[in-house]
Amino acid sequence: MIRNPAVRDLGRRLPTPVRRLAGRLVGGREHVPSGRTEGRLILMYHRVAIADSDPLELCVAPERFAEQLELLQSLGRIVPLGEIPRARSNGLTVAITFDDGYADNALAAAPLLEARDAPATVFVVAGAVGSGRAFWWDRLAGLVGLEQYWPLWDRLRVLPAERIEEELQALGPEPEADGRPLSEDELSTLAAGPVEVGAHTLTHPSLPALPTEARRREIAGSRERLEELVARPLDAFAYPYGDYDSATVRLVKRSGFRTACTIHENRLSRLSSSFLLPRYPVRDWPAEELERRLATWL
Numbered sequence: 249m250i251r252n253p254a255v256r257d258l259g260r261r262l263p264t265p266v267r268r269l270a271g272r273l274v275g276g277r278e279h280v281p282s283g284r285t286e287g288r289l290i291l292m293y294h295r296v297a298i299a300d301s302d303p304l305e306l307c308v309a310p311e312r313f314a315e316q317l318e319l320l321q322s323l324g325r326i327v328p329l330g331e332i333p334r335a336r337s338n339g340l341t342v343a344i345t346f347d348d349g350y351a352d353n354a355l356a357a358a359p360l361l362e363a364r365d366a367p368a369t370v371f372v373v374a375g376a377v378g379s380g381r382a383f384w385w386d387r388l389a390g391l392v393g394l395e396q397y398w399p400l401w402d403r404l405r406v407l408p409a410e411r412i413e414e415e416l417q418a419l420g421p422e423p424e425a426d427g428r429p430l431s432e433d434e435l436s437t438l439a440a441g442p443v444e445v446g447a448h449t450l451t452h453p454s455l456p457a458l459p460t461e462a463r464r465r466e467i468a469g470s471r472e473r474l475e476e477l478v479a480r481p482l483d484a485f486a487y488p489y490g491d492y493d494s495a496t497v498r499l500v501k502r503s504g505f506r507t508a509c510t511i512h513e514n515r516l517s518r519l520s521s522s523f524l525l526p527r528y529p530v531r532d533w534p535a536e537e538l539e540r541r542l543a544t545w546l
């Protein structure tokens with residue numbers, strides 16, 4: 249679960265309509281096509297699903313996702329995340345990632361990826377696998393309106409998991425939340441297909457907010473647990489909320505990962521560090537809209 253950090257910072261001070269407008273302005277650079285048709289991009293998804301309401305804009309409808317894959321393959325190549333730092337960009341080269349490990353990644357996204365022989369990486373919150381319980385940010389969306397949502401989200405996300413639960417309980421009875429994490433079986437099925445499993449910590453904390461030992465446990469512990477579940481080595485990591493600092497990056501390197509993804513919006517360049525890979529979020533857009541965005545991202 250992430251937001252554009254620039255928009256998030258503005259969200260601390262501005263009411264929602266202004267924040268939305270500001271979001272568009274902050275993203276203003278995005279609306280000017282560069283004229284380039286080749287380059288390397290990493291795309292970030294969360295869910296392939298149709299939700300009754302999706303205030304967090306995490307869902308891409310299955311038909312849309314299929315359309316988007318078709319577009320990406322018509323414009324260039326979809327390569328595994330591990331190959332993109334060294335890929336020669338001959339036309340458009342993209343890697344596809346999913347954050348958090350929602351069940352629909354196995355149920356809806358994987359069959360569409362498989363049908364197109366397209367690789368992807370799913371960053372799984374290891375401690376949530378098999379819990380059957382919605383992530384806290386999805387439960388929060390069922391407890392408060394959008395106006396209250398972002399200030400609360402911003403305050404809660406740096407708290408320890410137990411404190412977040414206490415705060416949610418104080419807001420009201422457990423809501424019907426849309427979306428659940430992968431079960432153990434779904435994770436195994438996912439890992440057996442064209443999807444690489446990456447780690448996204450055990451409990452999805454903001455890592456810089458944790459003491460070193462807890463941080464190390466979240467990073468290395470998620471790798472161990474997921475390697476056990478999928479019975480193969482893990483190479484990739486994604487920072488929860490995109491939050492990192494230099495000590496966190498060092499711990500990720502020392503835990504044996506080869507790449508790590510941020511939420512900085514940029515294309516890859518020769519200067520991109522394998523442990524601070526940039527990504528662009530993809531929303532529930534028709535192919536034409538994605539194509540327009542790609543032209544501005546390259």
Ligand SMILES: [Zn+2]
Pocket residue numbers: 249250347348448452487488489
């Ligand atoms: Zn996340």
